[in-house]
Amino acid sequence: MSTQLKRKEELEGEVMAGSVAERVITVAVAGNPNSGKSTLINAIAGTRLHVGNWAGVTVEKKEALFDFGGRKIRLVDLPGTYSLSPYSQEEIVARDYLVHQRPDLIVNVVDATNLERNLYLTVQIMELGIPVVMALNIYDEAQAKGYRIDDKGIEQMLGIAVVPTSATKRSGLDELLETVLRVADAPNQRVPKKLNYGEDIEVAAEYLAKSFRTSHPALLERYPQRWLLLKLMEQDSRVMDELNLQNLDFLDPALHHLRRAHGEDIESIMADARYSLASGLTREVLHKPELRQTELTEKIDKIVLNRFLGIPIFMAAMWLLFKFTFDLSAPFGAWLGAMTEGPFKRWASALLTPLGAPDWTVSLVNDGVIAGVGSVIVFVPVIFAMMFFITFLEGSGYMARAAFVMDRTMHAIGLHGKSFIPMLLGFGCNVPGIYATRTLENPKDKVLTALLVPLMSCGARLPVYVVFVSAFFPNNSSTVIWSLYVMGILLAVLMGLIFKKTLFRGEAPMFIMELPPYRMPSMHSLCVHTWEKGKHFLYKAGTYIFAVSVLVWFLLNLPWGVEHKRDSYLGQAGAVVAPVFQPIGFGTWEAASSLISGVIAKEIVVGTMGEIYAPKKDEKKEVPTLQEDLKEIGVSFGAACSKAVKTLLYLPVPEEKEEDRSSLKLALQGVFTPLSSYAFMVFVLLYMPCVVAIAAMRQEFGTWKWAVVGLGYQTALAWCAALIVYQGGRLLGLGG
Amino acid sequence: MGIADVIIAALLVGGACYILYATLWKKKGCCGCEGGSCCKK
Numbered sequence: 091m092s093t094q095l096k097r098k099e100e101l102e103g104e105v106m107a108g109s110v111a112e113r114v115i116t117v118a119v120a121g122n123p124n125s126g127k128s129t130l131i132n133a134i135a136g137t138r139l140h141v142g143n144w145a146g147v148t149v150e151k152k153e154a155l156f157d158f159g160g161r162k163i164r165l166v167d168l169p170g171t172y173s174l175s176p177y178s179q180e181e182i183v184a185r186d187y188l189v190h191q192r193p194d195l196i197v198n199v200v201d202a203t204n205l206e207r208n209l210y211l212t213v214q215i216m217e218l219g220i221p222v223v224m225a226l227n228i229y230d231e232a233q234a235k236g237y238r239i240d241d242k243g244i245e246q247m248l249g250i251a252v253v254p255t256s257a258t259k260r261s262g263l264d265e266l267l268e269t270v271l272r273v274a275d276a277p278n279q280r281v282p283k284k285l286n287y288g289e290d291i292e293v294a295a296e297y298l299a300k301s302f303r304t305s306h307p308a309l310l311e312r313y314p315q316r317w318l319l320l321k322l323m324e325q326d327s328r329v330m331d332e333l334n335l336q337n338l339d340f341l342d343p344a345l346h347h348l349r350r351a352h353g354e355d356i357e358s359i360m361a362d363a364r365y366s367l368a369s370g371l372t373r374e375v376l377h378k379p380e381l382r383q384t385e386l387t388e389k390i391d392k393i394v395l396n397r398f399l400g401i402p403i404f405m406a407a408m409w410l411l412f413k414f415t416f417d418l419s420a421p422f423g424a425w426l427g428a429m430t431e432g433p434f435k436r437w438a439s440a441l442l443t444p445l446g447a448p449d450w451t452v453s454l455v456n457d458g459v460i461a462g463v464g465s466v467i468v469f470v471p472v473i474f475a476m477m478f479f480i481t482f483l484e485g486s487g488y489m490a491r492a493a494f495v496m497d498r499t500m501h502a503i504g505l506h507g508k509s510f511i512p513m514l515l516g517f518g519c520n521v522p523g524i525y526a527t528r529t530l531e532n533p534k535d536k537v538l539t540a541l542l543v544p545l546m547s548c549g550a551r552l553p554v555y556v557v558f559v560s561a562f563f564p565n566n567s568s569t570v571i572w573s574l575y576v577m578g579i580l581l582a583v584l585m586g587l588i589f590k591k592t593l594f595r596g597e598a599p600m601f602i603m604e605l606p607p608y609r610m611p612s613m614h615s616l617c618v619h620t621w622e623k624g625k626h627f628l629y630k631a632g633t634y635i636f637a638v639s640v641l642v643w644f645l646l647n648l649p650w651g652v653e654h655k656r657d658s659y660l661g662q663a664g665a666v667v668a669p670v671f672q673p674i675g676f677g678t679w680e681a682a683s684s685l686i687s688g689v690i691a692k693e694i695v696v697g698t699m700g701e702i703y704a705p706k707k708d709e710k711k712e713v714p715t716l717q718e719d720l721k722e723i724g725v726s727f728g729a730a731c732s733k734a735v736k737t738l739l740y741l742p743v744p745e746e747k748e749e750d751r752s753s754l755k756l757a758l759q760g761v762f763t764p765l766s767s768y769a770f771m772v773f774v775l776l777y778m779p780c781v782v783a784i785a786a787m788r789q790e791f792g793t794w795k796w797a798v799v800g801l802g803y804q805t806a807l808a809w810c811a812a813l814i815v816y817q818g819g820r821l822l823g824l825g826g
Numbered sequence: 827m828g829i830a831d832v833i834i835a836a837l838l839v840g841g842a843c844y845i846l847y848a849t850l851w852k853k854k855g856c857c858g859c860e861g862g863s864c865c866k867k
Binding site for chain 1: 831834835838839841842843845846848849850
């Protein structure tokens with residue numbers, strides 16, 4: 091992308107103060123959800139904005155600054171919206187930016203496979219009077235469907251530049267940027283045409299304009315005139331409040347004729363006018379093949395969205411997700427576990443001892459940092475594998491269907507399917523799930539959804555599940571973990587029902603949710619977004635899990651010289667709390683201490699257990715040399731790869747040897763039973779959200795009230811659910 | 827445990843507390859969002 095665009099003579103006369111080349115051209119990128127806006131910005135600027143294949147992922151505007159043709163361009167990615175009416179947070183963010191910040195031009199990303207609906211937004215954008223360049227995106231798919239789009243016709247009719255693009259294939263991007271520079275340098279030559287909204291509206295607008303020029307001339311300087319007049323006609327409460335225009339005596343006469351001719355609802359009249367323009371324009375410029383075969387998307391949707399099969403298919407998809415996740419990652423987790431317990435500790439000792447480090451610091455590094463952080467690092471392959479498969483489901487378009495099939499269930503609890511999207515995000519991490527509630531229009535929906543999001547089992551809980559299922563349910567690991575995820579969803583439905591009958595009474599609003607066509611996500615995109623989703627686990631391991639591991643080591647070794655960990659400060663604190671957990675099957679100080687430290691982040695439950703159950707150093711055991719260690723690392727990695735492939739292909743895998751089992755697993759087998767371990771996992775699934783999630787709720791709703799409600803109800807629910815599991819299991823004779 | 831050990835231990839505990847303060851309180855933790863936009867809110 092290095093095309094030099096501007097001719098010298100074009101630049102002459104435009105250079106006023108400073109150099110034109112130094113001016114940063116601000117370009118707002120606006121478009122419908124799922125029109126490929128974020129993908130387009132990624133492809134142009136190389137930034138890694140979230141690209142999800144469902145509506146409403148980009149909540150806030152994001153920016154990318156880059157050079158093209160020797161010029162600086164700032165792209166501002168606005169939230170995907172269907173219109174610029176102020177009904178949802180995205181629409182308000184997008185509209186406020188365009189009206190108040192006045193970018194140099196707007197790139198309107200239009201999904202070429204869905205022209206009519208996208209043009210509705212285009213028509214609204216044109217009202218702002220800002221130069222517009224239309225990126226006719228997903229053009230390749232439109233062509234593949236046999237659509238012929240007359241882009242020159244659009245240019246002529248709307249007076250804006252149109253460039254066909256395909257962001258995923260990176261085609262048309264240079265042309266788009268060249269056009270952006272051309273339009274930015276000569277904005278007066280590319281003013282969008284004033285579209286005719288019909289005689290009634292235009293006459294009213296003209297009358298209003300005359301009166302307004304006399305009464306509020308300053309406002310017409312500050313705001314786009316046509317947009318402002320249309321908003322006044324629509325009686326847009328946000329604009330009228332903001333500009334203090336509630337009592338305009340000339341407004342009623344202007345609208346009188348419109349009301350008489352079309353009825354009271356002026357907003358609908360305006361929407362009809364815009365839809366008519368979008369529809370008429372589509373008829374003019376889009377030529378579809380006469381006989382369109384039933385597309386693959388429709389065929390799949392007939393099955394996937396079936397009212398009876400939809401939810402079972404969703405559950406089956408989740409089960410497969412866990413199956414693939416564990417089949418692929420478990421051998422690598424075991425390999426990392428062997429590394430942390432063996433060579434890493436030996437190398438740390440070999441490095442520290444010759445430096446004259448005191449014995450306790452060697453113990454701190456081995457039994458604190460390596461045991462604590464290592465216990466979490468072991469699960470990085472599992473977390474990344476799961477994020478990869480979740481990203482695949484998102485990118486393929488299936489997750490949007492999952493929200494759709496959950497719509498009816500969500501209605502039962504007074505929410506709609508759109509609320510399920512934050513919950514689905516919560517499977518990765520609850521925190522972005524809580525922030526994603528701002529895509530919901532109704533404040534009650536936002537709070538209720540945010541209270542339910544932490545019941546979705548996030549990736550941080552996965553290490554706890556994996557360590558317990560590998561110790562107690564090695565042959566049914568994916569099924570047991572799947573049952574926990576399903577339990578989270580079912581309890582969210584139950585709690586939603588209770589909240590809706592008590593704290594959040596009201597009807598569930600209707601919603602329109604886009605179902606994007608199924609697409610095969612590119613491997614590059616999958617890898618980028620898997621990394622984006624998974625990297626914060628590494629960040630956490632390197633920061634607060636590391637810090638907590640150090641503190642837990644001290645708490646386990648203070649008072650100084652304590653003989654038994656039970657008598658340490660942490661042990662004593664755990665022993666105080668432990669009786670609370672007695673009825674639910676794990677009333678030990680070890681379990682209680684782990685749950686206390688796990689409040690900071692759920693993975694720390696495993697990290698703390700790793701430290702508590704860290705094995706005593708075996709002096710008699712022969713210490714391998716560095717070369718032997720390195721050889722063993724290579725050989726065991728090869729064995730892990732082989733085992734992963736064999737498991738995925740259902741080939742026979744040799745049984746795990748007793749000495750290969752991790753010390754933590756063996757220790758847990760001595761303390762828990764299968765039933766109490768399941769109750770423990772249920773408790774970890776449900777008990778209070780981590781501190782970052784609590785902070786997110788406080789930040790999102792501006793009060794501690796809902797964070798405290800979430801904390802309280804979840805901990806009570808966790809205890810009750812674990813009690814039912816444990817005592818119910820005992821009654822059924824499933825062990826003690 | 828000598829005075830040197832106490833000083834080292836105090837430094838380590840102080841460092842760990844500072845990391846917790848810096849990541850959980852000052853930086854409000856890692857939100858896990860993909861663009862990092864929620865952290866900047």
